[in-house]
Amino acid sequence: MADVQDGRTSSSCYLDGWGDALRCYRIAVGLDATAVELSVTVAPAVNDVGREPLYLLAGGPGQAASDLAPLLNAFRRINRERDIVMVDRRGAGHSAAFRCGFERDMPVDLQSFSRQLARCYLQQPQFAEALSSRQAVEDLELVRKTLAHERIALWGGSWGTRTALLYQQWYPDSLSALVLDAVAPIDTKVFLTATAAERAMQILERDCAGDAVCAGLGNWRGDLDQLLAGWNAEMAARFPDPVTGVPAAIPLPRWALANSIRAALYDPAAAAQLPYAIHQASRGNYLPLSGISGLFLNTADGMAMGLTFSVACAEELNRITAEDVVADSKGSFLGSAFYELFHSGCQGWPVTAKPYSVPESRAQPVLLISGEADPITPPYYAEQALAYLSRKQHLVVPGGGHINSRRGCIPELIARFLNAPESPLDQSCVAEIRRPPFMADAFGPALGGKLGGEPQGGGL
Structure with missing residues (x-):
C-alpha cells in the first residue's frame, strides 16, 4: 500500500534476507541517457526517538545496497532507535543495474571477457561515462534531502568506505559519524591487491x-x-x-x-x-x-559489471602504473592475476579519468574495522592512510577476512559507537573472535x- 508523507511517496516492500516490512521509495535522478529512478529502501526504527538514520553503502564498486539486507539482522540493536537506509546507487540493483550479461556466464578467457565488455559499453556509452563516485555521492545527498534527514551516519563496506570517505569530503555538514569496514582510503590504490x-x-x-x-x-x-x-x-x-x-x-x-x-x-x-x-x-x-x-x-551475480568498470577504470586503473604492478606482484602467490582482469576489461571500457582531490582534514568521529587477514584492504590501509581524520578508533579482528561487521561482538560495538561516538570503546571482546x-x-x-x-x- 502506498503512503504519502511530506510529499514523498513510499510503499511497503520486502528484501531477501530480512523478514520484516520495509518502506520503499523511487526517486528520479539524471537526464536523458543517464536518467533513472533510484531505489531507496528504509528499515524504519522500531522506536523513533529522533536519532540520526544510518545509511548503508555497498562495495564492489557494483554491488547494490539492497543486497545488504541480511546485515540488518546483525544491526537489530541499531535499528531499534534508528532508521536504516539502503540506496541502490545509479547503475546497480534496482536502480537500472548495468550488468552486461555476466550474471549468466563469466568468461575465463580474458580476451573474450574484454570483447563482451566492449560490446556492452557500446550499448550505453553515455551511461557508462556518467557513472562515478561523484555522481553516487550527489545522488546520496539528494536522497538525504528528499527524506528530510538533517544529518546522517554512514556505514560503508569495502568500496562503500571509499564512497563514504568521499561523501565526508564533499558534504561534511550532512554527516554525523562514519563506520568503515574494510577501509579503501581515497588515495590508496586498492586494486593493487x-x-x-x-x-x-x-x-x-x-x-x-x-x-x-x-x-x-x-x-x-x-x-x-x-x-x-x-x-x-x-x-x-x-x-x-x-x-x-x-x-x-x-x-x-x-x-x-x-x-x-x-x-x-x-x-x-x-x-x-x-x-x-x-x-x-x-x-x-x-x-x-x-x-x-x-x-x-555467483560473485558476478551481485555485481553490476558496467558500473564496476565505469568506476574502476576511471578512478583506479588509470592511476596504476606498470611499475606499480611489478612492485606489488613481487614475491606473491597472486602475482598480477587480479590486475590482469581489470586491465583487460578497461581496454574495452574507454571512460575518461576522474581523479580525486587530496583529502582535507575532517573531524567527524570514525570507527574503522579491519580483518587482520583481509586480502584486499588490510589493517595498515586504515592505520597509514587516514591521518586527515582527527577522531578515529580502529578495531582489528584476529584472523578476520574481508568485512567483519557481523562477527562476534562487532555489531554491539558499532551500536555503542553510534550512540556515543566520542567515547572510547572497550575493545577487549574483539580479541575473543576466533x-x-x-x-x-x-x-x-x-x-x-x-x-x-x-x-x-x-x-x-
Missing part, C-alpha cells in the same frame, strides 16, 4: 602452524607455490567443474585459479579449507580446491583433534 593477498596468506600459514590438525598437513604453502608455478594446459584441462565434478568444458587458466584462491581468503570459513584443499591438489586431487572455487561462482576450525579431511574439521585419513574420493 597482490601484496595484501600475500600477507593474508602468510597469516593463514601462521595460524595453521599453531593448529595441531592443520600443521599435520605439512608444507602446503610450498605445495601452493609449486602448483601455481607449474600450472599447465594438461592440469587446466583436468580441473573439475565445481558443480558437476567432471573436467570443465573450458580449461581453467592460471590467473583464474590464483584469483579463486585469493577470493577464499575473503571468508575465514573458506580460508580454513585452503590448506587441506591445496595439500590434496598437490597430490592430483583437485576436487576440494574446485569445491572452494565453487563457493564464489577463526573457524581448519578442515582436516573430506568430511570437514577434525573431531577430537586428530587428523583424518586420506579421502577415498569425493570433494568437500
